[in-house]
Amino acid sequence: MLSLQSYKGTRDIYPEDMRLRNYIFGKWRKVIESFGYEEYDAPLLEPIEIYAAKSGTEIVNDQTYTFTDRGDRTVAIRPEMTPSVSRMVAARRQEMPMPARLYSISNFMRYERPQKGREREFWQLNFDLFGVDGIAADAEIITIADKILREFGANESMFTIRINDRRLTNYIMREYLGLDENQTNLMIKLFDRREKMPEKDFLEQAAEIVQNESKNDTTNVTTLLIKVRQITEMRDLDELVQNVTTNVTKNETICDLKNLFEILKNRGIKSAKFDPTLMRGFDYYTGTVFEVFDESPENRRGMFGGGRYDGLIGLFGVEPLPVVGVAPGETTMIEFLKAHNLLPELKPSTKIVVIPMGEVDAGSVADELRVRNINVSVDFSDRKTDKKIKGAVKSGVQYALFVGEDEIANKKFSLKNVATGEQQILTIDKIAQIL
Amino acid sequence: MLSLQSYKGTRDIYPEDMRLRNYIFGKWRKVIESFGYEEYDAPLLEPIEIYAAKSGTEIVNDQTYTFTDRGDRTVAIRPEMTPSVSRMVAARRQEMPMPARLYSISNFMRYERPQKGREREFWQLNFDLFGVDGIAADAEIITIADKILREFGANESMFTIRINDRRLTNYIMREYLGLDENQTNLMIKLFDRREKMPEKDFLEQAAEIVQNESKNDTTNVTTLLIKVRQITEMRDLDELVQNVTTNVTKNETICDLKNLFEILKNRGIKSAKFDPTLMRGFDYYTGTVFEVFDESPENRRGMFGGGRYDGLIGLFGVEPLPVVGVAPGETTMIEFLKAHNLLPELKPSTKIVVIPMGEVDAGSVADELRVRNINVSVDFSDRKTDKKIKGAVKSGVQYALFVGEDEIANKKFSLKNVATGEQQILTIDKIAQIL
Numbered sequence: 042m043l044s045l046q047s048y049k050g051t052r053d054i055y056p057e058d059m060r061l062r063n064y065i066f067g068k069w070r071k072v073i074e075s076f077g078y079e080e081y082d083a084p085l086l087e088p089i090e091i092y093a094a095k096s097g098t099e100i101v102n103d104q105t106y107t108f109t110d111r112g113d114r115t116v117a118i119r120p121e122m123t124p125s126v127s128r129m130v131a132a133r134r135q136e137m138p139m140p141a142r143l144y145s146i147s148n149f150m151r152y153e154r155p156q157k158g159r160e161r162e163f164w165q166l167n168f169d170l171f172g173v174d175g176i177a178a179d180a181e182i183i184t185i186a187d188k189i190l191r192e193f194g195a196n197e198s199m200f201t202i203r204i205n206d207r208r209l210t211n212y213i214m215r216e217y218l219g220l221d222e223n224q225t226n227l228m229i230k231l232f233d234r235r236e237k238m239p240e241k242d243f244l245e246q247a248a249e250i251v252q253n254e255s256k257n258d259t260t261n262v263t264t265l266l267i268k269v270r271q272i273t274e275m276r277d278l279d280e281l282v283q284n285v286t287t288n289v290t291k292n293e294t295i296c297d298l299k300n301l302f303e304i305l306k307n308r309g310i311k312s313a314k315f316d317p318t319l320m321r322g323f324d325y326y327t328g329t330v331f332e333v334f335d336e337s338p339e340n341r342r343g344m345f346g347g348g349r350y351d352g353l354i355g356l357f358g359v360e361p362l363p364v365v366g367v368a369p370g371e372t373t374m375i376e377f378l379k380a381h382n383l384l385p386e387l388k389p390s391t392k393i394v395v396i397p398m399g400e401v402d403a404g405s406v407a408d409e410l411r412v413r414n415i416n417v418s419v420d421f422s423d424r425k426t427d428k429k430i431k432g433a434v435k436s437g438v439q440y441a442l443f444v445g446e447d448e449i450a451n452k453k454f455s456l457k458n459v460a461t462g463e464q465q466i467l468t469i470d471k472i473a474q475i476l
Numbered sequence: 477m478l479s480l481q482s483y484k485g486t487r488d489i490y491p492e493d494m495r496l497r498n499y500i501f502g503k504w505r506k507v508i509e510s511f512g513y514e515e516y517d518a519p520l521l522e523p524i525e526i527y528a529a530k531s532g533t534e535i536v537n538d539q540t541y542t543f544t545d546r547g548d549r550t551v552a553i554r555p556e557m558t559p560s561v562s563r564m565v566a567a568r569r570q571e572m573p574m575p576a577r578l579y580s581i582s583n584f585m586r587y588e589r590p591q592k593g594r595e596r597e598f599w600q601l602n603f604d605l606f607g608v609d610g611i612a613a614d615a616e617i618i619t620i621a622d623k624i625l626r627e628f629g630a631n632e633s634m635f636t637i638r639i640n641d642r643r644l645t646n647y648i649m650r651e652y653l654g655l656d657e658n659q660t661n662l663m664i665k666l667f668d669r670r671e672k673m674p675e676k677d678f679l680e681q682a683a684e685i686v687q688n689e690s691k692n693d694t695t696n697v698t699t700l701l702i703k704v705r706q707i708t709e710m711r712d713l714d715e716l717v718q719n720v721t722t723n724v725t726k727n728e729t730i731c732d733l734k735n736l737f738e739i740l741k742n743r744g745i746k747s748a749k750f751d752p753t754l755m756r757g758f759d760y761y762t763g764t765v766f767e768v769f770d771e772s773p774e775n776r777r778g779m780f781g782g783g784r785y786d787g788l789i790g791l792f793g794v795e796p797l798p799v800v801g802v803a804p805g806e807t808t809m810i811e812f813l814k815a816h817n818l819l820p821e822l823k824p825s826t827k828i829v830v831i832p833m834g835e836v837d838a839g840s841v842a843d844e845l846r847v848r849n850i851n852v853s854v855d856f857s858d859r860k861t862d863k864k865i866k867g868a869v870k871s872g873v874q875y876a877l878f879v880g881e882d883e884i885a886n887k888k889f890s891l892k893n894v895a896t897g898e899q900q901i902l903t904i905d906k907i908a909q910i911l
Contacts, residue, residue: 047563053519055564059517076842079871080495084482085520086486112587128482175858418511
């Protein structure tokens, strides 16, 4: 006997779930298209090399669905969109008008341990702005991220957009803390996990990283740990500038960050906060990185993030191109709406069910409503009328229409509001008006 | 260096292709929802058993993308939707209100030789009516198939819906031709390929099938071949009844087929034609089968098909349930629209590009248009103005708006129709009116 279960980590999306998905996708589309983004789609499978190049080793080694096809090609089900859209833009590097604004809403797969807000198959909106290296591009992407959450009714008490810059991180790790490349990578990964561990553990592990190199003596380690701790506590760009950077006026990264916050302030974005501890997993980021954080006490977590990845398109052998992008996901969005009580009540698109009484041409009556743009189903089953009405109630359809020989002859039909029980005898035109 | 090519048999869907896809999906949705169908989705991966059970051996052995996941489960990327939706309905066999009308628009993969109108990754609309065993259900599904093509502007000279019944096929093969089970299966497959070969080859191969059994003498073979040829030429149900069936009044299949054509006639469906040679590949059909045929001289081919598969849901260990369904595909739909000159001209959703003149807050001006429900992009690039206008023309956006310091101070902006070159100085409200 075949199993009734869906494959582990995936969900069967029944109509009530699909209504929520379509509600979310609809809001996404509305906001992103209002900023001039045009929709695209990419293949479900890509050669594995495209991910190996830049996605980060954890994703490629542990999380991709990789296999060999019948033609002996090693392929992966896409675990993310960025490498695919980079390939597509690279393939039209010469002819595509710049700046290019592209978005997609697609499914992805990662072999992860399924948990709340994380599934093996998941849907994401991806939007990217190509061809602008100025900070105005970063500001636009962050503005849209903010607008998307507001479109669902969220306000700035519900979420924060944490912002950092990879160039600043590199400066802090290499120049300010004096770490080598290996220590830098380890420290970035440690910062990434920081909120999931007690501060004591974090500092112990930080000490391990800096001690690993023999050149560091005990005094040095203590000094470094004080600095590390200091960075984790900073949420003010000016404070960081005073303490960390030696030559502020010449530091392009600091200028960009200041400009970015200035633009966001002028656009009325109150959710943006500087956070020098924000790292983001992917290896391909080269400038601004940011993460939208759910601030509800019971659901505090990073929801989605993005940033600037100017180097990726050049890997396809074409002239490099500046890009900023971000990818909100469906499941985290649902968790956010739930946590903040923003889930709407969603009705079926079917407005009325026609119930034939005897051997009549009920389909033609239904057609008369359809030409008036009303979504109608016909209950052709041979159950009793009260069972048919119960079925309508259960499926959430609000009206039932009874169609017998007399009704067809008189061109008047009995319309029942199945929720209230109210019943009226009306012409098709009147019925169409009520619906 | 990474390849710019998409994976073999898949397409990169750039915005102009995506507009066509969204146009097709939009029409599909409109028609199918008007008949009371509610959208669902199923997982991308399923355990291989679900297909092995009923999809037909060719699909499972030769065409599925099958692999073993990191947890040692053998899974397949879905090659079709029917087994998944059957599983989903079976899982809610008790509580789902019947009749249930369900549709999905999803991507699938089959390892086939890519050719015109056939790709390894493809998108299909699947719609199924569950819980009605009467022929009214079959009529509804065929009616919707007809309405879908009409929604794109097609008329009955452009397509035919060929209709047959598996029960009639079984009767013809077993009772009328006297074939055994093996011969029946071979003959069904031969009929399926009939239009792709000369009649001479068809009859030779038919002779081979009936000769294979020693019980058939030469006279018998000749008689059988005459009968086979006769069937391939019949397009009239009454004629078939006179020649083939011995006891018409008791034959339920013939009654159902007559009723079906009667209902379709009453609903104004002129594209429906009886065709006793129509077979359809899948093993799971149990009653009506049908196929929508493109009648354009340069593109004559089956576009999509469906039928009744009452046995499939019972394989999941629940009480069986009658079902009729069909699945039109995106690529064949595009080929059909091309062949009949029905492709529309589709514009980008972006209506206007804002071109900043100097260091101004162009984003805020764009926001003023956005609150008036206009899709606006801003050209933040540092190219010259004429290059920016050329970019707008190339991307198909119709208007450009020039925003400098003076314009912001005076609250009047220069609007250019980039197609005609016409230029006017207007307030935001006036601009919103024009767009």
